[in-house]
Amino acid sequence: LFLRPLAFDYRSKIDSLKWRTNWDKALFVGSMVPPLVFGVAFGNLLQGVPFSFDSLMRVTYTGSFFALFTPFTLLTGVVSVCMMLLHGSTWLVMRTDADVAQRSANIGRVISVVLALAFALAGVMVWQSIDGYLVISTIDTMGQAQPTIKEVTTASGAWLDNYKETPLLWLVPAVGVVAPVFVAFLLSIKSKSTPVKVFAFIGSSFTIISIILTAGIAMFPFVLPSSSQPNHSLLMWDTVSSEGTLGLMLTVVAVFIPIIIGYTLWCYKKMWRTVTVAEIEQNNHTAY
Incomplete structure (x- = not known):
């Protein structure tokens, strides 16, 4: 992120194409890396992170850096980057004109389709190849937080259990697939009126909200699952602050x-x- 303010400030200091191009590249890197990292991190949450507690509640991470990068986590990284690109392109369509607006619309149309496909593929992987986590013991939601005193098991497709129990929740991931397609349709309209531009931006907003909610609903009540010691997984009641x-x-x-x-x-x-x-x-x- 530190490259962004530097690029915005120094890009216009020298009237040189090479100078500005280099700062544009720095701005690109500074803008793309954070959502990519966040996406990969969220993918690891769905897969589970190899950590455990000892008798003194000290955390030990037993994985490696490169183990964080799997086909699924890289896919969730792509989804995250596409979310930001789509939102940025619809914002530029709404706030600019002429060539900039048209280029943004062209990019937005492509990104919309890529995002819908990547999100759908991630859903299929969660269903077929990613083990979800289930709490099979009673949870004392009013008691003192004790992260290691519970029973957790894993099962293929278990992340979809909340959706199966409440079928109405399927509307959330459905919006995550349909909304970007709707945005692509709006951006394909040649003569874009102000309402069309605004609705495209709103559609992008709903896309981001629904994708994030989809993952949150699937993981509930887990905050940080442990792939090495499932019983040590952190639930929302394990991570909450005190009442005061x-x-x-x-x-x-x-x-x-x-x-x-x-x-x-x-x-x-x-x-x-x-x-x-x-x-x-x-x-x-x-x-x-």
Whole structure:
């Protein structure tokens, strides 16, 4: 991430094509690596991470760095990157015009299809080749957190159990597949009115929300499954803070979140406009 602010600041310092191209590459790397890492990390959560606790509750990781990269985790990394690319392309379609908007629409159409296919393929792998985790012992949700005192088993396709118990939840992954296809359709419209651009961006937003929720629903109540010692897997009740801490956090959130939402909306309202080619040409050393 440290490359992003540097690239934004230094790109316009020297009027040189090579200089700007190099900073564009740095901006690309700084923007692509974080979502790729997050996607690979989330894929490892679904696969399980090899860790365990000793008698003093010290954590031991028994895996290796390269073991984190498997076909499934790389696929979830691709899904994560495609989510960001799609959202960025729909944002540019909505905020720019001329060639930039058209190039963004072209990229967005391709990314939409790739994202839908990658997400569907990841779902098939979760169903067929990834072992899910199940708690088979009674959970004391009101007691003291004891991560090692429970019984957990693994089974192929077990991550889909929450969906089988509540069939209505299947709508969430369905949106994750249908929404990007809908966005691709909107971006293929040649004469894009403002509502079309806005709906494409909203469709991209729903795509991201549904994909993240799909994984969250599948894993519930697991937060960090252990592939080496399943009984040591962390559930949401194992990772929760104390009642006093949660109460303090609720107070802080109740006060500051409305303030953050308010000034964020105000900033977007003040800066909201279509960035034109003429504006960039007139301010080529300050706009970017």
